[in-house]
Amino acid sequence: MDKRPAHGSPNHADLDQARAVVGVDWPQDSAARPTTSGDIYLANLESQIAALQQRLARRSDDISVTRLALARYHRFQVVGLLEDAEKARSLLSTASGRPHSPVVDLAYAEVLLGFHEFTRAYAALETASNNDADSASVARMRRALNRATGHTPSGDEHTTVFTESLQTPVALVTQAAQLIERGHAAEATNLLKAAQDSYHDSAPYLLAWIQVQQGIVFLRYRDFATAHIFFAAAHQRFPQYAVATEHLAETELALGNHRIAIDLYRHVATQTGNPEFYYRLASAERALGDFAASEMHERQAREGYEVLLASHPLMYADHAARYYMEIDEVETALDLAQQNFVVRQDIRARTLLLEAQLLAENFAAACAEFATIRSLNFAPPELSDHAELIRERCST
Numbered sequence: 001m002d003k004r005p006a007h008g009s010p011n012h013a014d015l016d017q018a019r020a021v022v023g024v025d026w027p028q029d030s031a032a033r034p035t036t037s038g039d040i041y042l043a044n045l046e047s048q049i050a051a052l053q054q055r056l057a058r059r060s061d062d063i064s065v066t067r068l069a070l071a072r073y074h075r076f077q078v079v080g081l082l083e084d085a086e087k088a089r090s091l092l093s094t095a096s097g098r099p100h101s102p103v104v105d106l107a108y109a110e111v112l113l114g115f116h117e118f119t120r121a122y123a124a125l126e127t128a129s130n131n132d133a134d135s136a137s138v139a140r141m142r143r144a145l146n147r148a149t150g151h152t153p154s155g156d157e158h159t160t161v162f163t164e165s166l167q168t169p170v171a172l173v174t175q176a177a178q179l180i181e182r183g184h185a186a187e188a189t190n191l192l193k194a195a196q197d198s199y200h201d202s203a204p205y206l207l208a209w210i211q212v213q214q215g216i217v218f219l220r221y222r223d224f225a226t227a228h229i230f231f232a233a234a235h236q237r238f239p240q241y242a243v244a245t246e247h248l249a250e251t252e253l254a255l256g257n258h259r260i261a262i263d264l265y266r267h268v269a270t271q272t273g274n275p276e277f278y279y280r281l282a283s284a285e286r287a288l289g290d291f292a293a294s295e296m297h298e299r300q301a302r303e304g305y306e307v308l309l310a311s312h313p314l315m316y317a318d319h320a321a322r323y324y325m326e327i328d329e330v331e332t333a334l335d336l337a338q339q340n341f342v343v344r345q346d347i348r349a350r351t352l353l354l355e356a357q358l359l360a361e362n363f364a365a366a367c368a369e370f371a372t373i374r375s376l377n378f379a380p381p382e383l384s385d386h387a388e389l390i391r392e393r394c395s396t
Contacts, residue, residue, distance in 0.1 A: 011183055011185075014183070015185050015186075015223070017186035017189075018186040018188070018189040018218075019218075019223070019226055021186070021189045021190060021193055022189075022226060022229060025193075025197075026193045026196065026214075027211045027214065027229065027230050027233040028196060028233075029233055029236060029237070030236060030237050033196075033207065034202075035201075035202050035203060035204040036204055037204070038237075038238040038241070039240075041203060041204055041205065041238070042075075042078070042079070042240055045071060045074065045078075046075075048067075048071050049071050049072060052064055052067055052068035052071060053068060056068060062095060062101045062103060062104050063101075063103065065091055065094075065095045065104065066092070066095075066107045068091060069087075069088040069092045069111065070107055070110075070111075072084045072085070072087050072088040072091070073085055073088035073111050073114065074205075076088070077205075078205060078240060078241055079240060079242055079271060080243070080268070080271060080272030080274060081271075081272060081273070082273070082308075082312075085111065089108075089111050089112070089115060092104060092107055092108040092111055093108070095108075101131070102127075102128040102129075102133030102134075103133070104128075105124045105127045105128035105131070105133065106124075106125070106134075106137055106138070106141060108121075108124040109121045109122075109124040109125040109128065109141050109145070110141060112124060113141075113144060113145060113148060114315075115312065115314065115315045116148075116314040116315045116317075116343060116344070117314055118145060118148060118149050118343055118344075119343075121145055122145060125138060125141050125145065147174075147178075147346065148344065148346060149343070149344060149345055150344060150345035150346035150347070150349065151345075167194075167198050168198070169195040169199045169206060169210060170195075170206075172191045172192070172194050172195035172198065173191070173209075173210055173213050176188040176189075176191040176192045176195070176213065179191065180217050180380075181347045181348075181378050181379075181380050182377060182378055183378075183379030183380070183381070185221065185381075188217055189214065189217065192210060192213055192214045192217070195210045196211065204237050204238040205238060205241065207237065208235075208238040208241050208244055209234075209241075211230045211231075211233050211234040211237075212230065212231065212234045212243055212244050212247060214230045215228075215229075215230030215231040215234070215251075216247065217381075219247065219250070219251065220380075220381035220382060221381045221384070222254075222385075224251045224254040224255055225255065227247070227251050228248070228251040231244055231248035231250075231251055232248055234248075235248045240271075242268050242271060242272050242274075245264055245267065245271075246264075246265070246274075246276075246277055246280070248264055249261045249265045249280065249284075250280065252264060253265075253280065253283065253287075258287045258288050259288070261280075262285060265277055265278075265280050265281035265284060266281055273304070274304070275301040275302070275303070275305045275308065275323070276301070276319055276323065278297045278298075278300040278301040278304060279297070279298065279301035279326075281297045282294040282295070282297035282298040282301060285297065301323070305320045305323055308320070309336075314340075314343055317336045317337075317339045317340040318336075318337075318340045318344075318348070318352055320336050321333045321334075321336035321337040321340060321356060322352070324336065325355065325356060325359055330356075330359050330360045331360065333356050333359065334356040334357065334359070334360045334362070336356075337349075337353045337357075338353065338356075340352060340353070347376070347378045347380055348380070350372065350373055351373070351380045351383065353369055354370055354373065354383075354386075355382065355385075355386065357369060358386055358393075363393045363394075367393055367394035370390060370394050371394070
């Protein structure tokens with residue numbers, strides 16, 4: 001029996017159950033669960049990258065190339081500098097053009113997934129598989145690609161994760177992400193807490209990442225106060241982690257703490273160069289009446305998105321679509337949402353396209369997309385933002 005509320009409305013009882021899990025042990029702070037400091041973690045990563053670069057300068061081999069590429073890509077995931085991801089892709093692209101071990105193509109598939117270059121990622125994965133790559137690694141990467149492109153068969157999500165490893169933190173987070181797309185906030189929260197509890201390493205990144213994922217759950221339901229708890233915990237544990245910083249700034253801004261938001265957004269925008277953060281910084285400055293600074297950072301945001309869409313259109317189409325929706329350039333937003341949907345076709349791409357169609361008043365297309373989302377048994381939190389309009393236009 002489908003117990004989801006009609007037309008994308010949030011299940012408040014389920015959300016209340018999710019909030020009830022939040023407490024002394026969720027999230028755990030650095031005092032309750034000590035990990036290596038962010039400074040030490042990044043210094044070790046920097047040293048690893050430098051040593052691998054020196055080794056490759058003397059002699060190139062597949063293992064060193066792969067390790068350097070993945071280290072640079074990980075630094076991108078932490079610090080947010082696109083240059084690191086571009087260098088990782090370049091290293092692996094060069095290595096894939098000659099005889100090599102399958103670890104190169106497995107790593108190449110992972111990086112291409114991050115760039116949303118899914119066709120090339122599938123090709124790299126197929127090459128790795130044909131060259132006798134580890135079958136479990138190939139299967140994990142194939143599932144990740146299938147989820148990103150919307151090719152996971154409906155109803156199979158629980159099986160695909162749990163056959164991998166029930167107690168692995170990453171697998172638990174993946175399962176939680178699938179549950180939240182179906183509107184199950186409480187069950188997702190229990191899994192995310194289990195992911196934290198099953199993590200026993202001393203490195204701060206994965207634990208901060210898990211806590212950020214929980215914050216995003218509440219953020220997607222616009223529960224900014226509860227989301228703030230998790231982003232603050234992740235940021236306190238790992239201040240250099242750009243995703244934690246920008247989401248903490250987002251909740252500070254939503255909660256009316258404009259000066260704190262400005263400081264956080266200024267820091268993370270400078271650290272990453274990401275135009276989204278410059279746009280959010282401009283919003284915070286405008287709220288405090290600093291219109292000159294706001295206009296300057298709005299220009300940086302627009303120019304930044306123009307550059308990224310020219311260089312990496314697949315990677316940034318979704319974020320850029322939301323940016324253009326917010327500045328009310330509806331046709332540009334709809335075009336980007338459609339481009340994104342062509343390559344992705346997962347639930348996030350479908351929801352983005354539906355939102356852009358509603359904004360453009362393409363109600364027939366929006367209602368058709370909504371019907372598809374319902375038929376697939378999805379209930380992403382974002383639909384609750386448009387519940388009234390959906391009820392009005394898409395009643396059956």
